[in-house]
Amino acid sequence: MKKCVFLLLSLAFLSFVIHESKFTVPVNFPKPIYDFSRNTLTEDKILLGRTLFYDPILSKSNTISCESCHSPFSSFTHVDHSLSHGIHDSIGIRNSPALFNLAWQKSFMWDGSVNNLDMQALAPISHPAEMGSSLNEVVSKLNASTKYRKLFFGAYQDSLATGERTLKAISQFLLTLVSANSKYDQMIRKELNFTEQEKRGYLLFRKNCSSCHKEPMFTNNSFENNGLPVDIKLKDIGRIKITANPSDSLKFKVPSLRNIEYTYPYMHDGRFKKLSEVLNHYTNGIQNSKTLSNKLKHGVVLSSDQKADIIKFLLTLSDKEFVFNKNNQFPS
């Protein structure tokens, strides 16, 4: 009996260590939202997920991978393209979001249509303008591949690919994409100081932007109408399509501003190429409507010097180490 207890305790300790080494909560971050107890991270599952992420096998025509729209070098988004691209040169209706710190996200997609990270990949795999396939088709391709049967065996001690295993492995890799070593984080950890201009920008940011772009994640995980006029061609009305609730009309998810230097263009439809255009929108471009965010009802007033200061602060959110981390790149 004693031996059993000892064995159990040491196993518990071991799993704690394994868990910790794969995923550490940065000191200045809150508790993650993702339930790791349902999908404990392991080296082999992360490798399987990483391999899947970079493999066009997920698309019908074997041409588009997750990376096609989520490149590690741009903090896992698609720079220079305002809207996402898919199979047969099709173009989607929204700007691909950057991927990092996903364990702290409550919902996914610009309209919050996805309720759990595990289920996220289903949407691009099935969307006709993205990968144009289905989870069933992907799972049969994986089961027909010797390479994947080995990877599944390594991860699950069983070579059979299932929908659940495929989705959970992708989650595992995505969960390891933690970005927490920007100049801002180093300043918070008192490892360095901001310049005078960055300090001014930080104060202005806290006064004007941080109620939605809340520190330290730089989002409050909510949905807001930030006063963008509706694009005449896209006619995207946002979250109301998901909830059918009129109060959600024109609302989109508040994105994190971390790594914003790498993730241009900006907004759900990628309409702004530069940060200065974004700030000009908040000072001069807000369109009033019933669902406009309360925080923007009285407008935002900033001089051009103040805008320059805020931009300098936003650049402190760049995490170079994350963007160039070899562990996040194409598996060799």
Added chain:
Amino acid sequence: MLCLLFLIDASGQVGEVVKISFRTVYGNKAIILNDSSYMHEIDNLIKFESLKFYISNINFYQNESITYSEKYSFHLIDISDTSSQIILLNLPNGLDFDKIRFNLGIDSTTNVAGAMGGDLDPTKGMYWTWKSGYINFKMEGSCSQCPSSNRDFELHLGGYQYPFYALQQIELETHTKRNLNLCLDMKKFFSKIDLKKQKSIMSPSREAVSISDQLAKCFRIE
């Protein structure tokens, strides 16, 4: 320790198997997929191309108190797969029950819990891809007098969030029966809905909730 193992093992062995079978009928005819001979109205024949639904959270009662609760109780009943239409439960020996309760669909907690396996695996075609959530009940088919050219009815009923929470609890008296033959009568269902108006539902809505409620009333014990 050994003693404990023995007890667990023993309780697993000693139980009594109770079989729940599902049958889908149209009046007095069993439903066979792609057979277009189910009469909806005169000159309007119905054909079913696909019919599947989730049964979950099975509980047995005796005098209003719970006597047995199935653990991890999720079952996809698919008319195209006869083995899916039988649920075997291992009840403790001599257990009495006079009522069974179960859900038609998947509860909200399970809907937000991430990827699941077995009957809940998203490859089963019962999970929406454009918006998270299980499809509780899926029925596709056609009718000879309906106007559209392709599929005439396509009901994908689901939704786990208020005000469009489509899950239905079904309660049936079992009397003294041990094996239970459950029957879903689609003729009863089609007599309650207007096929011309409600032929295509593909997302959570008020309509999906009210149709799910109608469906729940079409189950009976034979």
